[in-house]
Amino acid sequence: MSEYQLIPQPEEIPIREREDAMGSYMMMFAAVGAGLPFPFLNLVASLIYYYINKAKGQFVKFHLVQSLLSQIPVTLINSVAVVWGVSLFISSTPVSSAFKGYLVMALILNIAYFIFSIVAAIRARRGEFYYFPVFGRIAFHQVFKEVESEDVYVGPINQPPA
Amino acid sequence: MMQKVWKEAAILLVIAGGIWYFFAQVDIFPDEDALQISIEHEEVLAEKLNEVFERTFEPVEDSTALQALDVVVDRLMANMEPTDYNYHIHLVENTDVNAFATLGGNIYVFSGLMKFAETPEELAAVLAHEIGHCEERHVVNKMATELGMTILLSIMGGDASLAQELYGSIVANVFSRNQEAEADQFSFDLMERSGLSPTAMATFFRRINRELGSPDEKLEFLMTHPHNNSRIRAAIEFELPDDFEARSFDIDWERAVEGL
Numbered sequence: 317m318s319e320y321q322l323i324p325q326p327e328e329i330p331i332r333e334r335e336d337a338m339g340s341y342m343m344m345f346a347a348v349g350a351g352l353p354f355p356f357l358n359l360v361a362s363l364i365y366y367y368i369n370k371a372k373g374q375f376v377k378f379h380l381v382q383s384l385l386s387q388i389p390v391t392l393i394n395s396v397a398v399v400w401g402v403s404l405f406i407s408s409t410p411v412s413s414a415f416k417g418y419l420v421m422a423l424i425l426n427i428a429y430f431i432f433s434i435v436a437a438i439r440a441r442r443g444e445f446y447y448f449p450v451f452g453r454i455a456f457h458q459v460f461k462e463v464e465s466e467d468v469y470v471g472p473i474n475q476p477p478a
Numbered sequence: 479m480m481q482k483v484w485k486e487a488a489i490l491l492v493i494a495g496g497i498w499y500f501f502a503q504v505d506i507f508p509d510e511d512a513l514q515i516s517i518e519h520e521e522v523l524a525e526k527l528n529e530v531f532e533r534t535f536e537p538v539e540d541s542t543a544l545q546a547l548d549v550v551v552d553r554l555m556a557n558m559e560p561t562d563y564n565y566h567i568h569l570v571e572n573t574d575v576n577a578f579a580t581l582g583g584n585i586y587v588f589s590g591l592m593k594f595a596e597t598p599e600e601l602a603a604v605l606a607h608e609i610g611h612c613e614e615r616h617v618v619n620k621m622a623t624e625l626g627m628t629i630l631l632s633i634m635g636g637d638a639s640l641a642q643e644l645y646g647s648i649v650a651n652v653f654s655r656n657q658e659a660e661a662d663q664f665s666f667d668l669m670e671r672s673g674l675s676p677t678a679m680a681t682f683f684r685r686i687n688r689e690l691g692s693p694d695e696k697l698e699f700l701m702t703h704p705h706n707n708s709r710i711r712a713a714i715e716f717e718l719p720d721d722f723e724a725r726s727f728d729i730d731w732e733r734a735v736e737g738l
Contacts, residue, residue, distance in 0.1 A: 319479075407708070411656070417502025424497055450486045457479055 320460045321374070326443030329375050334443050336369050337379035341437035345430075355394035359387050374459050379440050382455035383433070386448050390429050397422045517562045517582075520618050524582025531586060535570035538589050538738065544569060546734035547592070549727060550602045554609065557671040563612055567605065575690065579608040579617050589738040596685070598727040598734075599678035603665060603713075606672075607679070610664030616657045662709055666716040673725035680713040 343358075343365045366380045400415055432448055439446035447453065515523070538544065551567050563583030572588040579585045585608045587601075595601040611617055653661070666676040687707070 407659075407712075413502045414498075417498045417500070420501035421494055421498040425494060449490060450483055453479055453483045453486070457483075 319462060320456070321462055323445065323460065324373075324375050329373075329443040333373050333376050334441050336372050337376045337440035338437045340365060340369070340376075340380045340383040341433045341440065343383070345433070355391045355398060359384075359391045362387055375443070375445075378445065378455050378459045379436065381458050382436070382448055382451050385454055386429065386432070386451040390426065393422050393425060515618050515622055521582040523618075523621075524580060524584055527580050528584060531568070531570075531580065531584075535568075535572060535586070538569040538571055540737035542734050542736070543589070543592060543738055546598060546729045546731070547587070547601070549729055550598050550605065553672050553674075553727070554602060554606055554668060557668060557673075558609070561613060565609065565612070575686065577604050577608055579611040581618055581621075583612050585609065585612070593735045593738045594685070594689075595682060595735075596731070597678065597681075598729045598731055599674050600682040602672070602674050602727075603669060603676065603679035603682055606665035606668045607661050609668065610661030611653065611657070613664060614657065614660050616653050616661065620653065620657075658709075659712070662712055666713065670716075670718055670722065673723065675718065675722075675724045676713045676716045678713075680710045683707075683710045683713070 340362070343362050362384050366384050369380055370377050397419060400418065404411060404415060436446040436448065445456075447456065547567060547569055551565070555565060561583075565583040565585065568584065568586045569592065570586055570588060573590040574588050575591045575594045577585065577587040577591050585605065587605070591604065592601060595604070662679070665679065669676050669678070687710075
């Protein structure tokens with residue numbers, strides 16, 4: 317028996333669910349503009365979106381988890397850039413080449429993340445799965461792993477009158 | 479499945495680390511300094527400027543003070559990394575507590591500053607800071623930014639009146655916060671190599687705060703100069719190696735500044 321449950325195919329996924337799944341990536345775009353100086357804002361927005369939509373089926377939940385998980389490292393990287401930059405400014409320390417290198421790395425990762433998110437949003441709208449490196453597998457594992465039920469069947473609870 | 483996750487995570491980390499390392503090595507955002515005037519051109523400008531400064535300031539002739547200054551300068555120079563500049567430190571008569579770097583490795587020290595310093599180490603700290611401005615090419619870059627290349631080229635061509643224009647800008651000795659911090663960092667490193675503790679810089683600035691007054695620390699954010707207190711902190715926090723041993727100057731300082 318497979319370790320994972322069956323994956324829904326595009327024709328089985330209603331439009332409504334596809335749109336909700338796509339929304340998990342769009343939320344990030346909407347929040348990232350407002351959240352740039354405070355990188356945690358987009359994570360908070362995505363968390364709220366996750367809790368609102370997580371019960372809407374496995375397809376939606378997979379994209380929610382993937383979007384949320386993948387935002388954690390990006391948010392951390394951006395937060396470090398902001399805190400590092402502000403502390404350099406406050407302490408009047410010269411901008412080091414390590415900081416410049418870090419900024420370029422953060423920029424490249426953000427661009428890559430944006431591209432991955434756009435592709436994932438389009439694929440989700442088509443009812444397809446799209447796996448990010450690392451986070452795609454974790455999200456899939458979280459949502460589709462077989463859970464062995466520990467409940468023991470004790471017979472029907474409701475009985476006709478004796 | 480989870481094994482593949484770890485593998486992918488490791489690959490991503492290596493890629494991110496590699497990008498960071500690569501771009502930290504390749505300076506893709508050079509400081510503004512890079513447009514630049516060559517050292518040769520800077521020396522031509524320095525000559526013109528020196529003519530102005532020589533007309534403006536009387537050189538100190540007290541040989542004891544000059545000898546003491548030489549001892550301090552020699553110690554710093556002996557511990558400098560290879561440099562494009564041939565440094566000339568001019569001690570001039572002026573009661574202000576000031577020193578400033580001009581072009582081509584020329585540094586002017588007011589007799590007021592030498593007298594205000596209580597130890598040769600304090601004077602060394604100030605000199606190391608001004609050398610830092612030269613080495614980082616702050617003065618020449620500031621001029622290039624403020625005046626533009628055309629004017630600098632006219633001065634090189636012999637326009638003396640323009641050289642006079644530069645005078646005010648140089649004596650005001652105003653640099654950006656970043657430049658001051660860079661010069662401080664340079665001075666701490668040079669002092670360490672010269673067997674001098676950067677705390678001399680802290681002592682000097684503390685006395686400046688106490689005796690000459692210090693602007694409100696809260697205003698520092700608005701000011702171009704890092705406030706003296708930040709610089710005191712930076713000097714104290716500078717980490718010296720465990721085996722560092724300070725070598726004090728063998729100078730009778732009181733006698734050295736007596737004639738100033």
